[in-house]
Amino acid sequence: MRGTEFAIVGAGPAGLSAAIEAARAGVQVMLIDENEKPGGQLFKQIHKFFGSKEHYAGIRGIDIGAQLLSEVEACGVEVMLDSVVWGGFADHTLGIIRDQKNLQLKAKKILLATGAAENALAFPGWTLPGVMGAGAIQTLVNVQRVLPGRRVLMVGSGNVGLIVSYQLLQAGAEVVAVLEAVPKVGGYGVHASKLRRHGVPILTSTTIKEARGKERVEKAISIGLDHDWREIPGTEREYEADVICLALGLTPLSELAWMAGCQFEYIPQLGGHVPVHDSNMETTVRGIYVAGDVSGIEEASTAMEEGKLAGIAVAEALGYLSAEEAASRKEAVLRRLDELRSGPFGEARNQAKERLHQQRCSQ
Amino acid sequence: MTLEKNGVLSLEELAELPGMPSKERLEQGPVAVIECAQEIPCNPCEEACPSGAIQVGEPITNLPVLIEDKCTGCGLCIAACPGQAIFVVDMTYSDKEAIVQLPYEFLPLPEKGETIDGLDREGQRICTARVVKVLNPKKFDRTPVVTIAVPKGCAMAVRDIAIRR
Amino acid sequence: MRVEEHPILGEMKKPSFVEIEVDGEVIQAIAGEPIAAALLAAGKSIFRYTRKLHEPRGVFCAIGRCTDCMMVVDGVPNVRTCVTPVKAGMKIQTQHGLGEFRSVLQ
Numbered sequence: 001m002r003g004t005e006f007a008i009v010g011a012g013p014a015g016l017s018a019a020i021e022a023a024r025a026g027v028q029v030m031l032i033d034e035n036e037k038p039g040g041q042l043f044k045q046i047h048k049f050f051g052s053k054e055h056y057a058g059i060r061g062i063d064i065g066a067q068l069l070s071e072v073e074a075c076g077v078e079v080m081l082d083s084v085v086w087g088g089f090a091d092h093t094l095g096i097i098r099d100q101k102n103l104q105l106k107a108k109k110i111l112l113a114t115g116a117a118e119n120a121l122a123f124p125g126w127t128l129p130g131v132m133g134a135g136a137i138q139t140l141v142n143v144q145r146v147l148p149g150r151r152v153l154m155v156g157s158g159n160v161g162l163i164v165s166y167q168l169l170q171a172g173a174e175v176v177a178v179l180e181a182v183p184k185v186g187g188y189g190v191h192a193s194k195l196r197r198h199g200v201p202i203l204t205s206t207t208i209k210e211a212r213g214k215e216r217v218e219k220a221i222s223i224g225l226d227h228d229w230r231e232i233p234g235t236e237r238e239y240e241a242d243v244i245c246l247a248l249g250l251t252p253l254s255e256l257a258w259m260a261g262c263q264f265e266y267i268p269q270l271g272g273h274v275p276v277h278d279s280n281m282e283t284t285v286r287g288i289y290v291a292g293d294v295s296g297i298e299e300a301s302t303a304m305e306e307g308k309l310a311g312i313a314v315a316e317a318l319g320y321l322s323a324e325e326a327a328s329r330k331e332a333v334l335r336r337l338d339e340l341r342s343g344p345f346g347e348a349r350n351q352a353k354e355r356l357h358q359q360r361c362s363q
Numbered sequence: 364m365t366l367e368k369n370g371v372l373s374l375e376e377l378a379e380l381p382g383m384p385s386k387e388r389l390e391q392g393p394v395a396v397i398e399c400a401q402e403i404p405c406n407p408c409e410e411a412c413p414s415g416a417i418q419v420g421e422p423i424t425n426l427p428v429l430i431e432d433k434c435t436g437c438g439l440c441i442a443a444c445p446g447q448a449i450f451v452v453d454m455t456y457s458d459k460e461a462i463v464q465l466p467y468e469f470l471p472l473p474e475k476g477e478t479i480d481g482l483d484r485e486g487q488r489i490c491t492a493r494v495v496k497v498l499n500p501k502k503f504d505r506t507p508v509v510t511i512a513v514p515k516g517c518a519m520a521v522r523d524i525a526i527r528r
Numbered sequence: 529m530r531v532e533e534h535p536i537l538g539e540m541k542k543p544s545f546v547e548i549e550v551d552g553e554v555i556q557a558i559a560g561e562p563i564a565a566a567l568l569a570a571g572k573s574i575f576r577y578t579r580k581l582h583e584p585r586g587v588f589c590a591i592g593r594c595t596d597c598m599m600v601v602d603g604v605p606n607v608r609t610c611v612t613p614v615k616a617g618m619k620i621q622t623q624h625g626l627g628e629f630r631s632v633l634q
Contacts, residue, residue: 034592046536046537047445047536048407048445048504048506049445050403050404050405050445050446051404051405051423052404052405052406052407052410052423053407055404057405057406057407057410057445058407058410058411058443058445058504059504060504060536117589117593118589120588127596128584129574129575129584129585129586130573130586132586132587132589132590133588133589133590135589135590135591136587136588136589136590136610137590139590139591140568140587140590142537144561144562144569145530145531145534145540146529146531146565146568146569147529147531148568148573148587150529169469169526170468170469170534170535170536171531171534172528172531183368184367184368185366185369185370188401188403188446189364189367189372189400189401190399190401190446190447190448191446192366192369192370192371193366193370193371193372193398193446193484194446194447195370196369196370196371196484196486197482197483197484197485197486197522197523198482198486198525198526199482199485199486200486202370204369215573215574215584216573216586339404339422339423340404342402342404342423343401343402343403343404343422343424344401344402345402345403346404468535468536469535470533470535472535505535505536
C-alpha cells in the first residue's frame with residue numbers, strides 16, 4: 001500500500017490545474033491517468049478558446065494543454081500514466097491497475113477529475129462501422145491524423161457538433177449536413193455561421209432515422225420532428241455518407257464517486273447525475289473532491305478553474321495555505337468562473353451549480 | 364433570431380449590431396465589421412485592437428461596440444476573434460471594387476493574384492474574388508487573413524472564400 | 529486516409545513506420561499509434577463480427593470504453609484496438625464472436 005497527500009484521478013484540464021495549484025503550495029501530489037499521455041480532451045481542441053485573457057482566450061486548446069503539462073512537470077508532481085483507477089472508497093483508498101498488477105494507494109485527500117463519456121443514440125443501423133461519437137472523430141482526426149471517412153453527417157448542433165464539423169472541413173472531409181432535433185441551434189451562432197458560409201446545411205427539428213449500408217455506413221436517412229418529438233412522415237431525406245457522427249452531449253463518468261458513497265443529484269442542465277459538491281469542490285464524503293466534467297458538463301475553461309479551486313481547498317485543508325491566503329485565491333477563481341458562466345449560454349449551468357453548492361453546505 | 368434557427372444572421376439582425384460600421388464610415392476607408400450577436404463571455408477583440416476602437420468592457424458578455432472614428436481598419440482583430448466573426452471592408456479600394464479581409468483556416472491557402480469563389484453567409488457563390496494579399500504571421504497563431512477584391516455591391520455580403528480540395 | 533497537411537496541426541513530421549499483419553496482409557503503421565488508427569488509415573472499417581447475428585462492428589468511441597473495436601491481437605482476443613499501440617510484427621485478426629482464449633493458454 002502506497003501513500004500520498006493528494007491523489008488526483010484524471011490528468012485532463014481539471015486534474016492538471018489542481019495538481020499545479022496544490023503542488024505549488026507544497027502539497028505532495030500524485031496524478032493518475034489511464035491513458036499513456038496526460039491532457040484529457042485538451043489535445044483534441046485545436047480551436048481558439050473564448051473568454052478573457054485570464055481564461056486563455058484566443059489560445060488553442062492544444063497549446064493550453066502543452067502549457068499545463070510543462071507546469072506540472074516543473075512542480076514536481078508525480079505522474080502515473082497507463083494506470084486505471086478501478087476503485088475509490090470512503091476510507092480514501094484507491095485501487096489501481098498498473099502493468100497488469102493491482103496496487104492500492106491511500107491518500108489524505110482525493111480529487112476525482114474523471115471527465116465524461118459521450119451519449120449514444122440507438123437507431124436502425126447505428127451499429128454499422130462508420131457510426132461514431134464526436135469525441136472519437138476528434139481523437140482520430142486531431143490526434144492520430146486519420147480521417148475515418150470522406151462524407152460525414154453530423155447529428156447534434158451543440159458546440160461539440162459544430163466545432164467537430166468545422167474541424168472535419170479543416171482535415172479535408174465534407175460535412176453533408178448538421179442535424180438538430182430541437183428547433184434551434186444548440187451551440188454558439190458563430191460556430192454555426194462558419195459552417196453555413198461553407199455551404200454546410202444546418203437542419204433544426206430534424207433527427208437521424210436510419211443508417212444504411214452493407215457492412216458499413218453508405219447512406220443516412222434524416223427525418224423531421226414535430227413539437228412533440230414525433231417523426232413527420234414524408235420528411236425523410238437521404239444523404240450519401242460514410243460516417244455518421246453523434247454529438248449528443250456528455251454524461252459524467254462518476255463511478256468512483258458512487259463507489260465512495262458520494263451523494264448525487266440529478267441535474268439535466270449539467271448532464272445528468274452529478275456528485276453534490278460545495279464551492280470548495282468537496283463532495284458529501286469528507287476529503288473527496290470533484291472537478292471538471294465529472295462535476296457537471298461544462299467546458300475546458302471551467303474545468304481548469306474548478307481544478308484550481310479543488311487544489312487550493314486541499315492545500316488549505318492540509319495546512320499548506322492559511323485561511324486568508326486560500327480565501328483570496330479562491331475569490332479570484334470564483335470570479336473567473338462566474339464570468340465563464342454568465343450570459344444566456346452559461347445561466348442554466350450557473351444556477352445549477354449554485355443549487356448544488358447550497359445543497360452541499362446545508363449538510 | 365435567424366441565427367439560432369439556422370446559423371445565419373439576417374440583414375435586419377446585422378444592421379442592429381453595435382459592431383457594424385455606419386454607411387458613412389464604410390465610405391471613408393477600411394473599417395472593421397464585427398458580426399458578433401450573442402452574449403458570450405469573450406473579449407480578445409478588445410484586447411487585440413491597438414486603437415481602442417473595440418469596446419466590450421464589463422461584463423465581458425457585452426457585445427463588442429465598434430468606435431468607428433478610432434478604427435483604422437488595421438485588421439488585427441480578425442485573427443484574434445475565436446469565432447471568426449470579424450472582417451475588414453474597404454469600400455474605397457477602387458471605382459468598381461471593394462476589398463474584404465477575412466479569416467481563413469484551410470489548406471491550400473490561396474495565393475496573391477488567384478481568383479476564387481466569393482461566398483455569402485449561406486455559402487452561396489455570389490461573385491468571383493481576386494486575392495490581393497494573404498497574411499499569415501506567427502502572431503496570428505495559424506489564422507491567416509486573406510484580402511480579396513470583390514465588386515463593391517458584394518462587399519457587405521461576401522464573408523468567405525471556397526475551400527479547394 | 530492520413531491527414532498529411534493540416535492548417536492548424538501543420539505538416540506531419542516524418543513518421544517512422546512499422547509493419548503489422550492484419551488478417552494475413554502486411555500494412556504500414558506509424559510507430560506507437562493505436563492499432564485502430566492504423567487500420568482506419570489503411571481503409572479497414574470492420575474490426576469484428578458479433579457472436580449471435582454476425583454483424584460487423586468498427587470504431588465507436590475511440591477512447592477504450594465501448595468495446596466495438598476489439599480484435600484478436602497476437603492470439604489474445606478482446607483487445608481494445610483504439611487504446612493499444614502497434615508494435616512491429618504484431619499479428620491482428622478480425623475477431624468473430626468472443627474469440628478464443630484457449631489458443632493463449634496452450
